[in-house]
Amino acid sequence: MLNLAGSSFDFGQVLFAVLTECEHRRRSLAPGEAEEKLREVAREKLAEIHQSYAECGGTEDYFEELTREVLETALPRYLPRAVEQTRREREGYDLWRGGDPVARAGFALIGLVLGGIIVAVPFIPIVEDSFAFLLALAGLFFPEITRLFFDQRHSRFLNRLIHEAESYQKDRRVHYVSSSELDTALSTVFEGSQGNAEEAKSAAEAAATPAATPARRPPQAKTLGH
Numbered sequence: 351m352l353n354l355a356g357s358s359f360d361f362g363q364v365l366f367a368v369l370t371e372c373e374h375r376r377r378s379l380a381p382g383e384a385e386e387k388l389r390e391v392a393r394e395k396l397a398e399i400h401q402s403y404a405e406c407g408g409t410e411d412y413f414e415e416l417t418r419e420v421l422e423t424a425l426p427r428y429l430p431r432a433v434e435q436t437r438r439e440r441e442g443y444d445l446w447r448g449g450d451p452v453a454r455a456g457f458a459l460i461g462l463v464l465g466g467i468i469v470a471v472p473f474i475p476i477v478e479d480s481f482a483f484l485l486a487l488a489g490l491f492f493p494e495i496t497r498l499f500f501d502q503r504h505s506r507f508l509n510r511l512i513h514e515a516e517s518y519q520k521d522r523r524v525h526y527v528s529s530s531e532l533d534t535a536l537s538t539v540f541e542g543s544q545g546n547a548e549e550a551k552s553a554a555e556a557a558a559t560p561a562a563t564p565a566r567r568p569p570q571a572k573t574l575g576h
Contacts, residue, residue: 355408361419362516364399368420369428369508371395381437385429392425419518424511435504442493443500449493461489 357363372388372395379387396417403413442448446456465482468474488495 355403355406355412359399359403359406359408359413359416360516361416361519362512364396364416365420365424365515366512367399368392368395369424369511372428372432373508376432376436377439379436381433381440384433384436388429388432389421389425392421396420419515424515428508428511431504431507435500438500443496445493445496449496454490454493457489457492458486459489461485461487461492 372391375391376384376388400413438444445453447453462482462485465485468485469479469482
């Protein structure tokens, strides 16, 4: 499982590109169709990456392993979380009334009352009255706090998937690459580069060979009357 086409085709880099494309598309998908559509998006992105990978002289064995890592390991973990995140975004993060102004006023009132109770209770070491107003302010911005919390949690989950893919590739590369696998990969790349060099040489020779031109007729002497 050797990547000889460049670091841009490492597991983490490719998974980052695939998840970025999926995240861009998932917000427009209904939760009922999201999983199947996102699988199609992932396959299309992998096909696009494969074209660039083949042009860089990479081996097919590596890309098959990369495809399995994306489609069979990372994607099944990503899809349920993506569907849930989409549902949560469409339904206002499960906030009362979607966090509209009336809901904000209600959250602020709850924070003010709760803060007043905490200040009044003798066994809680908070005596500042401003604490109640601080909770009221937090209640006023509770919808933004909720959205930020769930969005950041989703981002951390995506980053964890990418990090795990990078760690998996690193462990496989360091501990389980046999010499025969290395020889096969290098020979494949060498044969491909040699073929490209021969094609370039043939093209250069063809360009340097002058094209045959038709023989010119010798000029004829002009005569009077013609």
